[in-house]
Amino acid sequence: MRRSSQMQIQPRWLSRVGIVAILLASLAIGSGQRSAQAANPPSDQAGISVNGIGYVAVTPDIAQLSLGVSATAGSVGAARGQAAEAMQRVQATLGSKGVAEKDIQTQYFNVQPEMSYDRGRGTVTGYTVSSQIAVTLRDIENTADTLDAAIAAGGDVTRVNGIRFTIEHPDKFIAQARQAAIRDALTHASQFAQAAGVSVGRARSITELGNSAPQPVPLAAAASAAPRDSGVPTPVNPGQLQLQAAVAVVYELQ
Missing domain, CATH: 1.20.5 (Single alpha-helices involved in coiled-coils or other helix-helix interfaces)
Structure with a gap:
């Protein structure tokens, strides 16, 4: 068993x-x-990775002004009235220079008391009323003439807070910068490949690292109105803007 x-x-x-x-x-x-x-890693890991940068220089086609008025008086009503009258004259002058209403936008309005201090005690001595508008000038060649006319219209309460130049439609120039960046990347890849004794194949991947819109060129502006009796026009120079695009490209090797 x-x-x-x-x-x-x-x-x-x-x-x-x-x-x-x-x-x-x-x-x-x-x-x-x-x-x-x-x-034996996968063959798709083989290749050459390079970066490329492209630049395009562009002449600005619009100017952007920041204009304002600031009036001080013993009462809010008096200060507001002075500021309103000055701003109306400024905007009327801009219109006479061909600036459309859609290109004038109110950006800022403020009422502020003016204080006097004695032994730590504050006393209101008056009021300041300020307002500011953003103006787009499409007739860029007449920027200086329009600016001087607006300053003269507003008088001594006029304030110029800044001016800059830019491009209204930058897309086509950004596309040119991207093409230049791709060419730059291919040039770098070809240099590396030649040094290594191989050839550059097709691009396997393209990654945009970023592009810069036209950077406005700031122009120092007077803090207050220029003397109205001066016959010398304000110098205004648009200059040029530079757009940039950057890419990372992976090429196959042959």
């Missing part, structure tokens, strides 16, 4: 050993495949 039981158990033991052996063999094969993959 004992011999018969042993004969029945032996096949089960052998089958378990066989299963373990198969599992170990499978693990060994899988490990070998992973080792082979690590030793």
Whole structure:
């Protein structure tokens, strides 16, 4: 009876050993495949990565002015009236110079008390009313004439807070800068490839690293109105703007 039981158990033991052996063999094969993959990375990892930068110089086609008035008087009503009259004259003059209403936008309006202090005690001595408008000049060649006329119209309460030049529609110039950036990247890739004794293939990926819109050129402006009796026009120079685009490109190698 004992011999018969042993004969029945032996096949089960052998089958378990066989299963373990198969599992170990499978693990060994899988490990070998992973080792082979690590030793031979995918071909799409091979290539050359370069950056390219493109520049485009552009002449501005619009000017943007920041004009304001600031009047001080003993009462809010008096100060507001002086400021309002001056601003009306400024805007009327801008209109006579061809500036459309849509190109004039109110940016700021403020009423502030003027204080006098004695031994820590404050006393209101008057009020200052200020307002500011943003003006877009599309006739850029007449910027100086328009600016001087607006200052003269507003009188001594006129304030010029800044002037800048920019481009109304920069998209086509940004596209040119991008094309220049791609050419620059290809030039760099070709130089590296030639040094390594290989050739540049097709571009596998292109990533834009950023582009800069036209940067306005600030022009220092007078804090208050220029003397109205001066016959010398205000010098205004639009200059040029520079747009930039940057890309990262991965090329295949041949």
